Amino acid sequence: MTADAAVVVENAEKWFGLNPALANVSLRVHPGEFVALLGRNGAGKSTLLRVVARLVKPNRGRVRIWGVDVARDPERGRERIGLVAHQTYLYPGLTARENLRLHARLHRLEGAGERVAAALTEAGLNLSADRPVRGFSRGMQQRLAIARATLHGPELVLLDEPFTGLDLEAAELLSERLRQWAAAGRTIVMATHNLEQGLEGVTRWVLLDRGRIVTEWTGDSTAVRSRYRQFLKGAPPGAQGRRT
Amino acid sequence: MKFWSQTAAILMKDLLTEYRTKDVLTSMLLFGLLVILMFNFAFEPDSEEIRKFGPGLLWMTFIFAGLLGMNRSFAAETENDTLEGLMLSPVKWSSIYLGKMLANLLFLLLAQAIILCLFSILFNYGIWPRIGWMAAITFLGTLGFASVGTLLAAVAANTRMSEVMLPVLMVPLVLPVILSVVLATAANFAQPPEEPVMFFWMQRLAAYDIIFVILPLMTFDYVLEK
Numbered sequence: 164m165t166a167d168a169a170v171v172v173e174n175a176e177k178w179f180g181l182n183p184a185l186a187n188v189s190l191r192v193h194p195g196e197f198v199a200l201l202g203r204n205g206a207g208k209s210t211l212l213r214v215v216a217r218l219v220k221p222n223r224g225r226v227r228i229w230g231v232d233v234a235r236d237p238e239r240g241r242e243r244i245g246l247v248a249h250q251t252y253l254y255p256g257l258t259a260r261e262n263l264r265l266h267a268r269l270h271r272l273e274g275a276g277e278r279v280a281a282a283l284t285e286a287g288l289n290l291s292a293d294r295p296v297r298g299f300s301r302g303m304q305q306r307l308a309i310a311r312a313t314l315h316g317p318e319l320v321l322l323d324e325p326f327t328g329l330d331l332e333a334a335e336l337l338s339e340r341l342r343q344w345a346a347a348g349r350t351i352v353m354a355t356h357n358l359e360q361g362l363e364g365v366t367r368w369v370l371l372d373r374g375r376i377v378t379e380w381t382g383d384s385t386a387v388r389s390r391y392r393q394f395l396k397g398a399p400p401g402a403q404g405r406r407t
Numbered sequence: 408m409k410f411w412s413q414t415a416a417i418l419m420k421d422l423l424t425e426y427r428t429k430d431v432l433t434s435m436l437l438f439g440l441l442v443i444l445m446f447n448f449a450f451e452p453d454s455e456e457i458r459k460f461g462p463g464l465l466w467m468t469f470i471f472a473g474l475l476g477m478n479r480s481f482a483a484e485t486e487n488d489t490l491e492g493l494m495l496s497p498v499k500w501s502s503i504y505l506g507k508m509l510a511n512l513l514f515l516l517l518a519q520a521i522i523l524c525l526f527s528i529l530f531n532y533g534i535w536p537r538i539g540w541m542a543a544i545t546f547l548g549t550l551g552f553a554s555v556g557t558l559l560a561a562v563a564a565n566t567r568m569s570e571v572m573l574p575v576l577m578v579p580l581v582l583p584v585i586l587s588v589v590l591a592t593a594a595n596f597a598q599p600p601e602e603p604v605m606f607f608w609m610q611r612l613a614a615y616d617i618i619f620v621i622l623p624l625m626t627f628d629y630v631l632e633k
Binding site for chain 2 (some may be wrong): 211219220229238257266295
């Protein structure tokens with residue numbers, strides 16, 4: 164059964180030239196779960212997220228989002244996804260409002276004007292709504308990027324190293340949003356190697372190494388942080404057992 | 408309907424961005440005007456040479472100015488990785504192509520109209536009695552050029568030397584369009600106008616356009632796919 168799972172990745176493989184970015188990766192994420200993908204640079208975390216969002220086509224394997232095969236119907240899959248990355252995906256020449264309006268039009272949202280206004284208020288940007296994004300601080304841009312990624316109410320939020328380059332204020336805002344999304348029952352998959360921020364609501368930790376899932380951990384985040392630090396120093400990951 | 412409204416959203420976004428920044432039009436116009444001015448020093452206005460070589464010079468200017476504009480088309484999407492942002496939306500990726508191609512077509516046609524006026528003034532070239540046919544020829548030629556150019560600009564944007572890659576990839580591919588459009592323009596401005604020859608080359612241009620618009624729509628997913 165796959166329809167009851169939010170995300171199912173089956174035997175995904177991805178090669179960039181001769182380098183395997185993902186090697187036979189299988190992962191199942193249940194609705195409402197908050198999964199953190201851990202691993203060194205180049206472990207395959209970002210590639211896995213991009214395979215789920217169908218930005219990258221796997222050489223082998225299949226991805227389903229709420230039962231929808233994203234290879235067959237990528238648009239239906241993407242309707243349910245919001246991706247927050249360290250890139251903002253914002254047009255610097257457009258204003259904050261125009262950026263959100265464009266996103267609303269691409270998603271064909273009803274009541275776009277009200278939703279955009281509400282998102283700008285929630286992001287604390289209503290006073291800067293009609294200024295070009297080029298003049299925004301990094302923190303303001305990241306707030307707008309989060310508003311953009313979640314404007315269409317995605318059930319699945321993917322985050323790719325979202326804390327990279329954020330100032331303290333923006334990082335705290337993002338941590339707060341993560342807590343809200345987790346409390347609201349949104350499904351979250353976050354790739355990170357920042358063990359200090361945004362991990363309060365994580366229900367499962369998936370460790371990747373050289374394109375493979377080497378183990379999964381659940382439970383106390385303090386213990387997981389300690390294990391992960393030991394893994395980075397070269398200790399075996401200490402498998403807790405793979406959940407299927 | 409969904410496809411067309413999303414295409415329109417992407418087109419409007421490009422038009423609005425260009426209205427704010429004027430990056431594409433300014434670079435195309437400056438280059439085009441400089442080339443026309445240089446030709447003006449080399450060729451005597453109203454001379455037999457300019458009658459003979461005018462259509463070729465004009466289209467050479469259009470094409471090199473157009474290449475500059477095309478290069479900006481996807482290069483602008485690399486800032487903040489906005490192309491990936493578009494790809495993440497629930498749109499058919501071919502609508503991204505079509506929206507950007509239509510925007511490029513409009514920018515090219517606008518720049519060409521201004522360059523053509525300047526060409527006519529500086530060389531005392533009588534375009535006005537045949538301006539309707541010239542507009543039709545320009546539209547057909549520019550449609551083929553913008554179709555191929557937008558596709559290849561997307562390919563070149565991901566390469567290390569995109570400014571060099573685009574002309575290297577594009578000029579050989581659009582040679583049939585360049586040949587047809589120059590010969591159609593020459594027939595249009597011949598004294599007297601050679602209409603059968605002009606129609607012959609316009610028909611070929613239309614055929615190339617059909618191929619060059621449909622093929623990129625079918626292949627654009629493969630261009631973006633990593």
